[in-house]
Amino acid sequence: MFTRAESLPPHFNLLAITPQLFALERTRDWQAAALTCALSYEGLQASIAQAETEYGKKLVVPGYPFAGFTASGEQVLEWAHKLTDSVEELKHIFAASRKKAAVGFLIDRRSVSPKRLGLPGPQIEDIDLMTEAALAAPDHGNLHPWRLLTFAPHQRQALARLFMEEKLRRDPLASRADIDRAMEHATRSPVLLAFIVSLQERKNIPFREQWLCAGAAIGNFLNAAHQLGFGGILLSGDRCFDPLLKEALGVGHHEFLAGFISLGSIAMAPPPRRKPPAQRMRSQWESVFPNADVPVPVSGAAEVVSKGTGNPA
Numbered sequence: 376m377f378t379r380a381e382s383l384p385p386h387f388n389l390l391a392i393t394p395q396l397f398a399l400e401r402t403r404d405w406q407a408a409a410l411t412c413a414l415s416y417e418g419l420q421a422s423i424a425q426a427e428t429e430y431g432k433k434l435v436v437p438g439y440p441f442a443g444f445t446a447s448g449e450q451v452l453e454w455a456h457k458l459t460d461s462v463e464e465l466k467h468i469f470a471a472s473r474k475k476a477a478v479g480f481l482i483d484r485r486s487v488s489p490k491r492l493g494l495p496g497p498q499i500e501d502i503d504l505m506t507e508a509a510l511a512a513p514d515h516g517n518l519h520p521w522r523l524l525t526f527a528p529h530q531r532q533a534l535a536r537l538f539m540e541e542k543l544r545r546d547p548l549a550s551r552a553d554i555d556r557a558m559e560h561a562t563r564s565p566v567l568l569a570f571i572v573s574l575q576e577r578k579n580i581p582f583r584e585q586w587l588c589a590g591a592a593i594g595n596f597l598n599a600a601h602q603l604g605f606g607g608i609l610l611s612g613d614r615c616f617d618p619l620l621k622e623a624l625g626v627g628h629h630e631f632l633a634g635f636i637s638l639g640s641i642a643m644a645p646p647p648r649r650k651p652p653a654q655r656m657r658s659q660w661e662s663v664f665p666n667a668d669v670p671v672p673v674s675g676a677a678e679v680v681s682k683g684t685g686n687p688a
């Protein structure tokens with residue numbers, strides 16, 4: 376580790392002379408080094424002379440052509456390398472933490488269960504922003520195969536009744552506590568939305584891709600809620616498959632009730648989530664060809680490209 380206090384004279388500006396020393400080390404030629412540093416030969420000589428005065432010893436063997444560094448010069452060069460390496464390492468550390476900060480809100484997002492949510496809930500403008508984020512999710516064909524259903528505060532009891540009826544259809548012997556829990560899901564969180572997947576018949580965009588797009592939209596929606604400072608969660612459950620509830624909510628036969636999104640302020644923070652390390656989520660493909668430099672059949676490759684569905688604009 377480089378420690379300036381131990382070895383360098385206090386007025387010696389190591390950082391200032393480092394580029395010139397490195398240029399001389401690399402080229403071992405006064406003229407070429409001067410060119411590298413955008414200096415004249417005299418300018419380079421003057422800056423070395425100034426560094427030698429600051430240091431109190433000769434750094435470069437006097438004379439022309441360049442005859443190498445003195446023992447002190449070699450020592451200073453070694454310090455310069457250590458200093459540069461440390462600066463590079465610090466730059467790396469800062470860059471890595473800047474990058475992590477940039478995606479930090481995505482890494483930190485957690486679902487927040489309705490019992491941890493409180494007032495105030497998001498306003499309609501906030502929900503519009505979340506929806507804009509959802510609309511920005513990757514979407515093959517720009518189909519946006521989903522829609523949101525909002526529930527006005529004065530409709531939440533009516534929704535709770537629908538949840539109760541659905542619970543009783545599924546479990547006619549449900550206990551009072553179970554029924555209350557089902558109804559509570561309709562009323563508990565400050566804001567509740569239904570997320571409906573609305574697939575569209577398209578020749579080139581199979582349903583499985585539309586499901587992926589809808590999932591990406593949910594992800595963006597919840598990320599936006601988190602970034603706006605709200606807690607949110609998507610919960611599905613058996614009720615989402617109930618034909619009568621779906622009908623009462625106006626979910627068409629061709630549509631799917633994916634779940635209900637609860638939103639609100641975070642009254643109680645959720646515990647941190649255990650996630651696998653990112654590296655465990657990837658593996659590297661190895662070609663079966665023993666030689667990595669397999670020639671690519673150019674005409675064949677061109678044919679494959681021309682058969683593709685085309686690149687986005």
Ligand SMILES: Cc1cc2nc3c(=O)[nH]c(=O)nc-3n(C[C@H](O)[C@H](O)[C@H](O)COP(=O)(O)O)c2cc1C
Nearest residue numbers: 484485486487593608609610611612613633634648
């Ligand atoms: C489509 C979908 C449906 C879900 N349905 C339920 C559900 O019915 N019950 C439940 O406990 N969690 C459900 N979850 C999971 C929660 O929304 C949440 O993602 C999970 O608790 C993990 O929390 P995290 O988002 O903080 O990692 C569902 C998630 C998705 C994406």
